[in-house]
Amino acid sequence: MALSAEDTQTAGAVWEKIYADVEDNGAVVLSRMFKEHHHTVSYFKNFTQLQSVAETASAEEIAALAEVRAHGKKVFLALNDMVPHLNNVDALKETIAPLAKKHATELKIDVKDFEIIFDNLLALIGEKQGADAKTAFKKVTDLIYEEIKAAY
Numbered sequence: 001m002a003l004s005a006e007d008t009q010t011a012g013a014v015w016e017k018i019y020a021d022v023e024d025n026g027a028v029v030l031s032r033m034f035k036e037h038h039h040t041v042s043y044f045k046n047f048t049q050l051q052s053v054a055e056t057a058s059a060e061e062i063a064a065l066a067e068v069r070a071h072g073k074k075v076f077l078a079l080n081d082m083v084p085h086l087n088n089v090d091a092l093k094e095t096i097a098p099l100a101k102k103h104a105t106e107l108k109i110d111v112k113d114f115e116i117i118f119d120n121l122l123a124l125i126g127e128k129q130g131a132d133a134k135t136a137f138k139k140v141t142d143l144i145y146e147e148i149k150a151a152y
């Protein structure tokens with residue numbers, strides 16, 4: 001179900017602050033995924049720096065890798081394209097469907113792994129903006145995850 005106009009506005013303000021620091025925040029979300037859920041590293045076969053250091057490097061060191069920073073930006077840019085459509089499910093579906101299909105068929109990502117990214121993003125929002133912001137944004141990640149699963 002789409003978010004109300006008020007929830008969309010609140011969540012949009014939370015997102016704007018996180019997106020202002022897109023490169024650092026995107027890299028943090030990904031690096032924590034690679035460290036805490038090691039199987040996710042194996043999807044990123046093209047990331048040669050990551051493949052060579054993933055076993056030994058800290059999350060901070062992984063977050064500093066150029067390929068992780070560049071990919072974090074791509075992920076956040078895709079989320080940034082979804083945020084304006086939170087109160088319009090048809091527009092949201094259109095934005096999400098091609099990306100979900102690519103992850104399902106070409107990249108062969110287990111849809112459950114999306115939860116890791118959303119949990120990490122919510123944890124980061126909690127750290128930077130507090131518990132209320134995290135609660136507000138959970139409505140966003142729940143909705144996006146629902147639409148990703150529907151398109152998978």
Ligand code: HEM
Pocket residue numbers: 040043044045046047074075076078079099102103107109113114115117118
């Ligand atoms: C909020 C969730 C996610 C978003 C917004 C997102 C977004 C993206 C985008 C925009 C791309 C580039 C697509 C292109 O070049 O056409 C991409 C590629 C990719 N994604 Fe995701 N993604 C998400 C979750 C995940 C998860 C959970 C995984 C696996 C753990 C994953 C693995 C990959 C891989 C392996 C690629 C290809 C990387 C490469 O070789 O360049 N993604 N993703």
